[in-house]
Amino acid sequence: MALPKLAVYKFASCDGCQLSILDVEDLLLDIASVVHIANFPEASREVVEGPYDLTLVEGSISTPHDAERIHEIRRQSKYLVTIGACATAGGIQALKNWKDTDLFMSTVYAHPEYLETLETSTPIKNHVEVNFELRGCPVDKMALVEVVAAFVQGRRPNIPEYSxxxxxxxxxxxxxxxxxxxxxxxxxxxxxxxxxxxxxxxxxxxxxxxxxxxxxxxxxxxxxxxxxxxxxxxxxxxxxxxxxxxxxxxxxxxxxxxxxxxx
Amino acid sequence: MSEMYVSGQSGIGRLIEALAERGHRVIGPVVRNQALVYDEIEGVEDLPKGWTDLQEPGKYRLERRGDEKLFGYVVGPSSWKQYLNPPEEVLWSGTIGPDGFQTDPPPEPPLYAFFGVRPCELAALAILDNVYTTTDGVPTFGGYTATREKAFIVAVNCSDPGGNCFCVSMDTGPTAKAGYDISITEVAHSGNMRYLLSSGSAAGAEVLAGLGGLDEASSDEIEAGDAVLARAAEMMGRELDTNDLPDLLKGNVLNPRWASVGDRCLACANCTMVCPTCFCNTVDDNLSLDGTHATRTRKWDSCFTLGFSYMHGQPMREAVSSRYRQWITHKLSSWVDQFGEMGCVGCGRCITWCPVGIDITHEAGAIRRGDLRDTHITVGGHSS
Structure with a gap:
């Protein structure tokens, strides 16, 4: 039987949550034995086409291009999990939601006319349906393993929501x-x-x-x-x-x- | 009554060493992260000599006493349930392999000596014993009972009650009545610390007899100890009127006061975590990624979490007011129906360690008085 296909996508973020996947070290081999790591550019240049059974999404939506791209990823994904504060809440870059983006662009860039950006940084759930959200800046690596294990075993992840x-x-x-x-x-x-x-x-x-x-x-x-x-x-x-x-x-x-x- | 002995601080040190020599892991109060917690001790020098704890609703400060007392404080955030009903414990684990399913052997229950158990904490242990035993005396939670039965208990009577103490209201202190192997009373005698020791069990008598260097207490010394404890009983920081309290709470399920406390409560669960009798647990089942190794883990849970009352797709206690009402009503009312006594010992931990200083004695009093809402609330004091 073919293994479920796993994809990992990045939006506006620092890559720290994706790195947590690689940071599980020897457990990475166990992950690779229960899912086919089909699309994870940070780990491998080999990309297997979708659709995917489990998609992990890191980062927030902050450009018009990304606001389109997330819909295509949703269409390609059976089960979509957002990982980290950027993907679940907009991240530290959501501080721009209180400020004037045009002012930033003209202050930082010599030619702001080349930039396409949104006024806001927003979580993935504001754009597409999300099946599970894993919190943290960054996420806890063992919690990531738990999410993958729960998906493979067809159960709810044991992730606390209390204080x-x-x-x-x-x-x-x-x-x-x-x-x-x-x-x-x-x-x-x-x-x-x-x-x-x-x-x-x-x-x-x-x-x-x-x-x-x-x-x-x-x-x-x-x-x-x-x-x-x-x-x-x-x-x-x-x-x-x-x-x-x-x-x-x-x-x-x-x-x-x-x-x-x-x- | 058993024989009363007297010693200086060196006798306390010899007692700790004697318990270690008998194979006990001796657990007692130590200073850590600016609070007194329970952890392993090796000698009298590990005890918090000269420290005291100032306690108010939502506030705890360690301060120097200016004397050499070993026991001049009350209780910190930890309680003995941490050792008898640990915060996280593997209930069982097992592996499936070519020869079928095999469970891993459970660990041997540890052999503890609990050193410095306060009278209210002895009462808490008795309450937990009751919780974890059927009415026919059958243990319902093997891990608790196996550890509890072997534990040696050194009680310390309270000479310096704290700002949130109300053991007199709950009839649990400040003097230990039963449930200990050895009890200690600390008496300051013109700058010198003297310790009255008596046994409460055969094991306790044996340890004291083997200690050496103890004197028989004179009647003057015994009287001085009694005077310290009589004075302590007059120094309670709080009071809880328990008269008809179970029925009072039962009759006030719809009291608007619950909305007031629900507005203030953070639902952070601190009160239940520090409570020496709160025993609620949750169980997590986990399976390794390859599905061959299973672990069942018990963890401290709290009636303040949403997951606690989650059933059929939704939590039954969505409103924080209903979670607070559940907690206080269980402690002071339905615990009586369930176990024949109240689940509160008057230690004051839930008052001290609530980050917003919600006070169980004040809230129960408000229900009794019919106060719907406090006009002025601050951490460290209550309504004006």
Missing amino acids: VCVECKRKGTPCVMVSHGTPCLGPVTQAGCGALCPSYNRGCYGCFGPMESPNTEMLAAAWQRLGASHRDLVDAFRGFNAYAEPFRITSDHHEALAVAKGE
Whole structure:
């Protein structure tokens, strides 16, 4: 029986999530034994034509060309999984969604007339139907293996949607907000990184995006009691997952307050 | 009552060493990441000498005491369930091969000595024992019982209750009544620390008898210990009126107060993770990529996650208010129906480690008083 065909595509992104696939090292051989790596330009120049059974998409949609290309990829894919903060939320480049793109182009490029770009950087799900989203900046490599294994075995991936706090507590890491007053996005951020930053006594940066039921406004209030300004909150929520709706609403709210208060 | 001995700090050190010599992994309080957590200790020098913990809703700070007390603090974020019901544990694993399916041999249960167990924590262990045993006394969770039965318990009575303590309300402290092998009371005596030791079991008596260098406590010393604990009982940071509380909560399922707490709650699950009696778990089945090796893993879960109540395609407790109501009502009301006692011991962890400082005693009190909403809420204090 032929193995299911796997394709990996890149849109606006840094390649870090694709590299996580190569980073699984010896497990890569196990992956290659259960799926046919048919189209993965970063790993092999050999490209087998579609359609594909499992397609992993990295990156956000930021050009008219990409906005077209994703539809063709969707047509060629039975099961489409987006990987990383760019593909699931628009990425760090979604910060441009709050700015004037023409101004950037004329400032950075000598001949902006050669460029074709969109006003926004948006997640893949805003353009086509997505079957599963794997979060993270970058994604966790073992979570990627889990997604591939679950696909091959015809089951739902075991990927948590609760807060980073659960991972901190399971690891035995004392809460950085409670024990030393360090602002942390962990309570509103989806688990998956193994609560990396708090185990080094730092607050969470929200790399995995909003958790399943994020109470961002109440966390923002707790940050303010620790001394954070509205401007600090705008910066915190406008990170790798700035355009994810709960983070976007909260950063917009505090930006309006920062302006009103002259911060 | 068993014989009461007295020693200085060197006696505490000898006790830790004696337990290690008997083959126990001795677990006790240590300072890490600016908090007291439970981890392996080798001697008296590993204990948090001279530290105390200031606790408020949503706030915890370690501070220097200015004395040499070994036990001048209460509890941190960890509890003993971490060792009896570990956060992640492989329930079984197995491999399919040419000779059929073979399960891997389970690991031997570890031999622990829990050192510095507070009276409220002894009560929590008794509650977990009850949870993990049928009414006929049959263990329902083999891993817990195997580890628990072998564990040696050194209890430490509380001389310095914290800002979020309410063990007196729950009748669990500050003095250990039962459930320990050895109990210790620390008494400051003109700058010197003295330790009253007594046994609560045959194993405890044997360890104390073999320790050497202990004196028999005089009646003055015993009285001084009693005075410390009587004073501690007057120093509770909080209070919970448990009178008719199970029925009160049952009768307030639709109280608008739940919406108020639902607005504030982050649903981050910290309260349940730090609670010494919260026992909810989830089970993940995982299969290797090639499908030959299967692992079933138990992990701490929480009634605050959406996945916890997920069934038939949707979560049954979508609103955060309903998740908070479920948690507090289980702790203080339906736990009684289920296990014959409340699931709260008054340790205050859920109050301290809630990042927004939601206070179980305050919320239960609000339901009793009929307060719909706090007019002013801050971390570190409640409604004005």
